Amino acid sequence: MSPFLSRVFGPRVSPEFVRADRMRYSLPPLMLSLARIALVVSVFLPYWHMTLEAPQYPEGLELTAYVNQLVGDVREIDGLNHYIGMRKLNDAASLERAMGVWMVIAMLFLVEGAALVHSRWALLLVLPALLFPLGFLVDLQYWLYSHGHNLDPTAPLSSSVKPFVPPALGIGNIGQFRTIASAGTGWYLACASSLLTALALFFHRRAYKPLYDRMLAEKASI
Amino acid sequence: MKTNQTKFSLACALPLAMLIAVGAPLPVIGVGIARSAMAAPQAPPTDGGKKKKKIGAAKEEKAVEFTPENMAQLQKLANDRKLTPDDLMAAAKTFQPSGRHDEYIMFASGGHSGQVFVIGVPSMRLLRSIAVFTPEPWQGYGYGVGNDVLKEGDIPNQELRWGDTHHPALSETKGDYDGEFLFIGDKANARLAVIDLRDFETKQIVKNPITMSDHGAAFVTPNTDYVIEGGQYAVPFGNAYATSDEYQKSYRGMVTYWKFDRAKGRIDMSKSFALELPPYWQDLFDAGKLACDGLIFGNSFNSELATGGIELNKPPFEAGTTQRDMDYLHIIDTKKAEAAFNAGKFEKVNGFPVIKIETLIAEGILFFAPEPKSPHGVDVTPNGQYVVIAGKLDPHVTIYSTEKIKKAIAEKKFSSKDSYGIPILDFDAVMEAQVELGLGPLHTQFDDKGYAYTSLFLDSAVSRWTLGGEYSSLHPEQPWKLVSKTPVQYNIGHLCSAEGDTVSPDGKYLIAMNKWAIDRFFPTGPLLAQNFQLVDIEQGGTAMPVIYDSPIGVGEPHYCQMIKADKLHPWTIYPEIGWDPQTQAIDPKAPKPGQEKVVRDGKNVEVYMTAVRSHYFPENVEVNEGDNVTWHITSMERTMDATHGFCIGGYNINLSLEPGEAATFHFVANKAGVYPYYCTEFCSALHLEMVGYFRVKPAVH
Numbered sequence: 001m002s003p004f005l006s007r008v009f010g011p012r013v014s015p016e017f018v019r020a021d022r023m024r025y026s027l028p029p030l031m032l033s034l035a036r037i038a039l040v041v042s043v044f045l046p047y048w049h050m051t052l053e054a055p056q057y058p059e060g061l062e063l064t065a066y067v068n069q070l071v072g073d074v075r076e077i078d079g080l081n082h083y084i085g086m087r088k089l090n091d092a093a094s095l096e097r098a099m100g101v102w103m104v105i106a107m108l109f110l111v112e113g114a115a116l117v118h119s120r121w122a123l124l125l126v127l128p129a130l131l132f133p134l135g136f137l138v139d140l141q142y143w144l145y146s147h148g149h150n151l152d153p154t155a156p157l158s159s160s161v162k163p164f165v166p167p168a169l170g171i172g173n174i175g176q177f178r179t180i181a182s183a184g185t186g187w188y189l190a191c192a193s194s195l196l197t198a199l200a201l202f203f204h205r206r207a208y209k210p211l212y213d214r215m216l217a218e219k220a221s222i
Numbered sequence: 223m224k225t226n227q228t229k230f231s232l233a234c235a236l237p238l239a240m241l242i243a244v245g246a247p248l249p250v251i252g253v254g255i256a257r258s259a260m261a262a263p264q265a266p267p268t269d270g271g272k273k274k275k276k277i278g279a280a281k282e283e284k285a286v287e288f289t290p291e292n293m294a295q296l297q298k299l300a301n302d303r304k305l306t307p308d309d310l311m312a313a314a315k316t317f318q319p320s321g322r323h324d325e326y327i328m329f330a331s332g333g334h335s336g337q338v339f340v341i342g343v344p345s346m347r348l349l350r351s352i353a354v355f356t357p358e359p360w361q362g363y364g365y366g367v368g369n370d371v372l373k374e375g376d377i378p379n380q381e382l383r384w385g386d387t388h389h390p391a392l393s394e395t396k397g398d399y400d401g402e403f404l405f406i407g408d409k410a411n412a413r414l415a416v417i418d419l420r421d422f423e424t425k426q427i428v429k430n431p432i433t434m435s436d437h438g439a440a441f442v443t444p445n446t447d448y449v450i451e452g453g454q455y456a457v458p459f460g461n462a463y464a465t466s467d468e469y470q471k472s473y474r475g476m477v478t479y480w481k482f483d484r485a486k487g488r489i490d491m492s493k494s495f496a497l498e499l500p501p502y503w504q505d506l507f508d509a510g511k512l513a514c515d516g517l518i519f520g521n522s523f524n525s526e527l528a529t530g531g532i533e534l535n536k537p538p539f540e541a542g543t544t545q546r547d548m549d550y551l552h553i554i555d556t557k558k559a560e561a562a563f564n565a566g567k568f569e570k571v572n573g574f575p576v577i578k579i580e581t582l583i584a585e586g587i588l589f590f591a592p593e594p595k596s597p598h599g600v601d602v603t604p605n606g607q608y609v610v611i612a613g614k615l616d617p618h619v620t621i622y623s624t625e626k627i628k629k630a631i632a633e634k635k636f637s638s639k640d641s642y643g644i645p646i647l648d649f650d651a652v653m654e655a656q657v658e659l660g661l662g663p664l665h666t667q668f669d670d671k672g673y674a675y676t677s678l679f680l681d682s683a684v685s686r687w688t689l690g691g692e693y694s695s696l697h698p699e700q701p702w703k704l705v706s707k708t709p710v711q712y713n714i715g716h717l718c719s720a721e722g723d724t725v726s727p728d729g730k731y732l733i734a735m736n737k738w739a740i741d742r743f744f745p746t747g748p749l750l751a752q753n754f755q756l757v758d759i760e761q762g763g764t765a766m767p768v769i770y771d772s773p774i775g776v777g778e779p780h781y782c783q784m785i786k787a788d789k790l791h792p793w794t795i796y797p798e799i800g801w802d803p804q805t806q807a808i809d810p811k812a813p814k815p816g817q818e819k820v821v822r823d824g825k826n827v828e829v830y831m832t833a834v835r836s837h838y839f840p841e842n843v844e845v846n847e848g849d850n851v852t853w854h855i856t857s858m859e860r861t862m863d864a865t866h867g868f869c870i871g872g873y874n875i876n877l878s879l880e881p882g883e884a885a886t887f888h889f890v891a892n893k894a895g896v897y898p899y900y901c902t903e904f905c906s907a908l909h910l911e912m913v914g915y916f917r918v919k920p921a922v923h
Contacts, residue, residue, distance in 0.1 A: 075860055076860060076861050079834060079835055079861075083907070083908070156836075156911070
């Protein structure tokens with residue numbers, strides 16, 4: 001292994017070595033595996049809900065976002081939004097939705113990879129998974145802003161509705177509607193995955209840092 | 223909703239998760255993912271996962287407490303409005319707070335309005351009418367759409383555009399309402415209609431090919447294999463002509479067995495047949511159940527064979543038909559009739575199979591039992607052990623034992639034959655009991671406490687009396703005895719208790735269908751509403767108070783059936799966009815969004831239009847004078863109650879487009895000019911703007 005690669009991948013350890021202190025060396029990959037499971041399962045669960053309440057919708061209207069799709073009363077909400085000139089809901093974040101599952105898969109690979117990298121570079125690999133839940137919300141808020149601010153000026157009610165931003169979390173008001181947005185179980189699971197990854201990385205670093213430092217010291221002494 | 227990814231199958235997902243769990247090497251995971259054909263979780267169907275509030279459900283139960291202040295207010299209100307404690311109790315029993323649904327749904331015939339009314343019980347609120355034999359614009363029935371159904375009921379050289387709906391019959395399974403279909407007869411023209419209770423719309427009208435008048439329609443056999451249509455005023459079969467002198471020879475009564483194809487939701491004419499009956503005026507029918515399953519019963523009057531003639535100084539019908547002491551209860555063996563039909567033992571009249579009287583006699587299909595003259599109502603008890611005939615002109619109800627009837631038939635205990643050779647069972651051999659109730663007994667229904675209820679037309683009362691036999695143990699009184707009478711206002715015809723003509727009556731609520739209202743309501747000119755009165759029959763004994771008066775100002779309802787609301791499962795929107803209610807399937811020609819167009823083929827123009835709040839697409843349609851126009855519209859709506867109308871002024875077109883509905887109508891653009899079309903059902907804030915122009919370019923002459 002070239003010096004550069006060995007710096008990136010960090011010190012290799014033998015199976016006997018691992019067996020001698022299983023807790024120290026096996027715990028981080030195990031936690032990373034759990035984090036990946038959580039992330040995979042989250043893809044099947046809703047990341048975000050919005051309920052729209054209005055007098056003439058006694059049951060409310062529902063929107064549910066998954067990593068890769070938006071479901072619920074999309075058609076009805078689009079139908080109502082056309083009066084204020086809002087673009088169709090499915091025009092929002094179409095790239096993100098198309099890429100969503102691939103991104104998650106990429107993150108799974110990276111997190112798997114991180115377990116094999118015994119240097120500080122491991123952080124770089126898990127960074128997307130760490131930031132994913134936050135990124136999801138930021139992106140969502142961006143699209144809510146974008147849709148609320150790009151209203152068709154020729155729409156029937158364009159003159160009576162000013163640009164607006166429905167909050168990505170919490171309660172908002174637009175026309176006769178009250179919007180109640182909340183994170184879904186998928187998002188919470190992604191957060192748990194993120195947290196688990198961070199912890200795993202901490203233990204990972206704690207396990208390998210002495211070995212890494214020793215490796216550098218050995219290299220320097222050669 | 224759009225998703226361009228394939229469904230994620232759990233079968234793929236699980237191994238994938240397991241691979242990750244055991245920390246498999248990367249390439250293996252890679253293959254796993256590639257095989258999974260790209261993950262894309264498909265969310266549950268739109269309302270699958272939704273936590274829906276149940277519409278119409280009562281609020282959470284908690285004990286209601288009245289404060290002394292409440293009581294004082296109530297006391298004052300009662301004094302101010304002159305309400306007695308009984309009135310307040312009645313109000314408490316019937317009032318439905320906003321948003322709460324009724325416990326029962328009543329289907330009442332609309333008489334010569336040709337409709338059916340759907341009414342909630344106990345609130346007695348009219349929920350909607352169902353147009354059946356009569357065009358009705360709000361439902362868009364007969365003004366572009368529904369015309370084909372109405373046409374099925376026409377006769378040669380005559381459009382029939384009204385009916386006299388008499389007896390609604392809910393479809394049954396094992397003798398209990400199943401809430402799937404409703405049938406109703408048209409007395410004026412001898413027709414039968416099928417209403418699908420998924421969308422409460424008329425799907426089929428069949429015209430009886432042999433006769434022109436019915437009354438005992440509709441009644442269903444316990445599993446709705448057959449819908450029974452009994453005749454009324456005898457005529458020569460098949461639109462033939464015969465003078466009144468030829469009455470005995472040429473006029474005929476009838477009962478028709480209409481075969482119902484439940485899967486198709488239609489009467490199957492090819493498996494239906496009629497029985498030729500003597501020209502007595504058959505009145506009402508009821509299908510046997512449980513103990514007497516396989517038999518049907520019908521009563522009759524005019525065994526005198528009177529032909530009237532008041533203008534010739536002959537006795538008028540009202541006298542001529544009431545001379546004899548006895549008329550005939552008809553007892554018909556359905557299994558044997560079916561066997562004779564299947565064996566081809568029939569003649570065809572107007573192409574329709576009719577089993578002749580001599581066959582009925584030879585095959586042992588038809589028997590008579592004497593019944594007090596000119597009776598009304600023939601009602602089988604829930605257990606099928608008795609048949610109750612109400613006297614009308616006789617103050618009794620006469621109860622026949624079905625077991626005794628079967629025994630008398632088996633032992634050939636006949637007292638005589640009628641002039642057509644039909645065997646008449648010995649009255650004493652089949653009669654179980656007679657109960658004197660009062661004047662003008664007409665119709666009987668039942669409860670779950672061993673009581674029967676019979677309407678008394680002349681007494682203007684509902685009577686409660688006790689059944690005997692195995693019912694004796696259910697009530698404290700003696701069997702076959704009058705228990706009490708409750709006056710009703712006025713001139714009661716039919717009555718109906720909750721599921722009171724099924725194998726398991728609920729013993730709750732009874733509707734007195736009063737023919738006259740006289741002073742009950744504000745007089746709306748000389749034509750007054752009928753009065754439906756709600757009677758509380760939940761307690762036994764003599765307690766049977768009237769608790770609500772409901773004016774029916776849209777027809778002359780005749781009979782009703784009352785079904786527990788939770789047995790009905792109506793659609794709230796059509797299942798899919800482009801739904802054709804006539805076929806109850808997707809209409810392949812239904813216009814889809816993005817494919818709206820106007821297609822011309824010579825003089826035939828086809829318009830493909832979509833409708834969604836708040837516009838039609840297209841908004842300008844131009845044709846030439848004389849063009850044959852076929853117009854298709856699809857409602858793109860998926861929201862409950864987002865109904866659009868569609869009318870074209872000047873062309874007699876008006877549709878009701880319920881969410882998802884696809885409609886097609888035809889007309890000839892025979893008037894040049896500009897005709898706005900617009901939405902007739904207030905749909906949205908921009909409803910007035912939901913409009914378009916239909917331009918008919920004048921032909922060059």
